Amino acid sequence: MEAPSASASAEERQRIERVARFVARDRDGDMAEALLLRLLKITRNARRWGFLDRDHPLHPYYLQQKVSEQCRILRPRPAAAAAGDR
Numbered sequence: 001m002e003a004p005s006a007s008a009s010a011e012e013r014q015r016i017e018r019v020a021r022f023v024a025r026d027r028d029g030d031m032a033e034a035l036l037l038r039l040l041k042i043t044r045n046a047r048r049w050g051f052l053d054r055d056h057p058l059h060p061y062y063l064q065q066k067v068s069e070q071c072r073i074l075r076p077r078p079a080a081a082a083a084g085d086r
Contacts, residue, residue, distance in 0.1 A: 008058055016051050016058060020065035024073060029066075 008016070019036065026032040033052070040049045051058040 008061065012051075012058065013061070015048070016062050017065050019052070020062055021069050024066050024069035 023029045023033050023036070036049065037052050040046070040052050043049070046053070046056075050056045051062045053059060
């Protein structure tokens with residue numbers, strides 16, 4: 001079975017990754033995601049933003065990217081890298 005991200009174009013993957021990064025970094029990511037879903041319903045631009053819908057084939061890729069970004073944010077930096085910033 002082909003991974004959902006494999007069927008996405010480079011532009012789609014980049015857009016999904018940007019939105020996932022934005023939602024993950026936002027202080028109230030759930031609200032940001034809800035607003036984006038509302039915009040999807042209003043604009044009906046499923047070609048561009050459809051991955052936000054749970055039924056979309058690229059939604060799992062979006063979730064994977066969002067969780068990955070959240071983990072990256074929470075992961076402590078290695079001591080050597082932090083010492084090099086001084």
